[in-house]
Amino acid sequence: MQVLLKCFWSLRSPCLFQAKRHFTSPLVSYYEAINLCEKEVPEYFNFASDVLDKWSQMETDGEKPQNAAFWWVSDQKEEVKWSFKELGVLSRKAANLLSGPCGLQRGDRIITVLPRIPEWWLLNVACIRTGIVLIPGTSQLTAKDLLYRLQASKAKCVVVTDSLAPEVDSIVSECNFLKNKLLVSEGRREGWLNFKDLFQAAPDEHNCVKTKSSEPMVIYFTSGSTGAPKMVEHSHCSYGIGFTVSGRYLMNLTPSDVFWNTSDTGWVKSAWSSVFAPWINGSCAFVHHLPQFEPAVILNTLSKYPITAFCTAPTAYRMLVQHDNNSYKFKSLRHCVTGGEPLNPEVMERWKTKTGLDIYEAYGQTETVTICANVKGMKIKPGSMGKACPPYNVQIVDDQGNIQPPGKEGDVAIQIQPKRPFCFFTQYLDNPEKTAASQRGSFYITGDRGIMDEEGYFWFVGRSDDVINSAGYRIGPFEVESALIEHPAVAESAVVSSPDPARGEVVKAFVVLSPAFLSHDPEKLTKELQEHVKRITAPYKYPRKVEFVQELPKTVAGKIQRNILRIQEWKKV
CATH class of the missing domain: 3.40.50.980 (Rossmann fold)
Incomplete structure (x- = not known):
């Protein structure tokens, strides 16, 4: 019972009940109760008939605030x-x-x-x-x-x-x-x-x-950031019910909200935030055709339309804060969300300075719904993924599957035995070996390394394969990348291990420069960046090698493929 209660910290905490600001329908309350394991998952469930058609009926009966379910605009300002x-x-x-x-x-x-x-x-x-x-x-x-x-x-x-x-x-x-x-x-x-x-x-x-x-x-194919894409199969209740809680508390959605998520339709985040989370909460899913990501288009759209909640990737937020956005006024916007990759604290601070709004970061995978999140009403610790979300019991475990104490690095894991969470993938389709390999003891191993602090906040260290071991020091690439992004010369960076005869491997940074720094002397700029990282984080973590590149390899979902850069480095040996 103690483990069960620990899993449900979030919806039992005062900060989340303070976030209940609004309309609560029996429809949402029922599925929220399933997320809390207060009710069993029904034997039969279909999102179209059990959710969308119910909202349609409530709309007809006048029981739901008048708001569109779907709102699409094109580049030519056409609307649907x-x-x-x-x-x-x-x-x-x-x-x-x-x-x-x-x-x-x-x-x-x-x-x-x-x-x-x-x-x-x-x-x-x-x-x-x-x-x-x-x-x-x-x-x-x-x-x-x-x-x-x-x-x-x-x-x-x-x-x-x-x-x-x-x-x-x-x-x-x-x-x-x-x-x-x-x-x-x-x-x-x-x-x-x-x-x-x-x-x-x-x-x-x-x-x-x-x-x-x-x-x-x-079925979603994984992004392929650590090998060939795998088929991840989800059931009708996994996504259809599983996003009730994160839609309501992370995204803070109600039937009167207009929610814009910029994700590409091929990325799992589009299902999360452009279909299931908004519609199970009766919100309007706003969509811009957006054939290419252009900061000016994003900012203009946020200014022109009554968008109340906004979600985009950390990379996009980085581009938006670099754009001159002082002339834009977001009159309706009240809540901002991100996920998919870690958000640098520097970007979060710059966004709040320009807009007055916090960015609420969440963490999840193709295999799951939201695993951890910073939710409305909760203290945000910049750089943290937040706390575990129901119904998941999230822990940091060692190589044997033992739970680690606060402050100890290990694998981010979700308890799946004795009862597998309902909002969880069923299998890696046609790949029983991979399905079995993802489990260690009673835990599913996410493949991400992390730390949990004394207050239950989780901190991302890096993908298991990305962690650098230099002369006995374990270094997570994200912390170095976060330090680099604080320097005005850096538009984007990726940090990987590079072979070294003395230390075994060292930190190497691949850096995409901001336009204003393209003509700077590379040798001087390298030394400046190295000294900058030494000041921001532990000195042993600074990149001993720096290479300036025009772009970084990414998956079709926009995630940086550090594994490609790492393989290139080690092939040079």
Whole structure:
């Protein structure tokens, strides 16, 4: 019982109950109780019928504040707005399209590789209504990436726009399981079904399938930051119920909020913050087409539209604070969130100076929902991932799976025995060895190194493979990168180990310079950065090697691939 109570620190603490500022519907309260293990997960659950259709009915009955469910704007200022009722009608048409002309059945898999366009959201809900398993991908995927995903998943249908259709056609002969190709485009293409034509002809009546909570709902390929991408399978209740708590407390959402999350549709954060978290809390999911990340577009949008809550990646916040944003006024914005990679405290301070708002950082993985978070009403410790989120019991463990005391570094782990959390991936699909290897004793090992302090806050050290061991000193790359980003010359950096005959390995920093420093003398700038890091953090952590580069290798989700840089370094030996 003590372990169970420890797991639920957050919703029992006064700071979180102070954050309950608003409308609470029986719908949200019920799923919140499941997150707290006050109620059992129902045997059957379907997000479309049990959540979206319930909001639609409340909307019709006047029991919900008037607010759109979905609000999309394009680069040309075109807008699409749907109520929950309209979302229901349109998603039923899309469901009939999938089960009719596309010939897909419950349990079949479909890969969607679409930019931020309304059809992506319709297909998400349509797949849930039909029991078809959705596999999202980013539009940055190459033909090789697509081939790998189609072959590994055995998907029967792929959905893309004009830009990727030629890539699919170039590899389709090697995809034996693929039955149909669906094109989201105004034009036509030989051998492809056209979404627009089929959607217009599709009826708007559809009976939602009755899915078991444990049935597969979505598969995400991992970012591939530590090897080939793996298929992570989630059930209907995992995401569909699991984001009730983080949506309400981390993102601080209510039915009157307009929430903008900038994530690419191929990244798991888009499902988290552009579908499940806002809609389970009855909020409006705001979307900007945003084909490229442009700080001016982001800032203009925050100024023009009544966006109350905003989420973007730490890299994006770094770019936004470097942009001249003194002329922008965010009249509606009241809450900011980030995740996906560690946020440097320097960036957090600069954002608050310019906007008056804190950034609430959270930590999670493709395999989970939110693991740790800084939530509204909680003291923020800059650089910390926050505290554990229900229903997870998060600990720092050693190589044998023993829980470590506060202040001791180890592996960030989630207890999965004797009872596996419901909001947790079911398996690495078709990879039982990897599934088994992720468990140590009664814990799932995240692959991240961290420390928990005396107050229960977690601190990220680095990926297990990223930690540098130099002459007996263990050095986490993030702390060095955080020190570097405080120097005005540094736009971005990645820190890895580099071979050294005396110390075994040393710290090496790959640095992308800010435009104003591109003409500076590299040798002098290297020494300046080294001395800067010595002043900011423990002197032994300074980068003994510095290399200036134009860009850093990243995954399609935008995460820095330190492993590529590390491999390059060690190949030089």
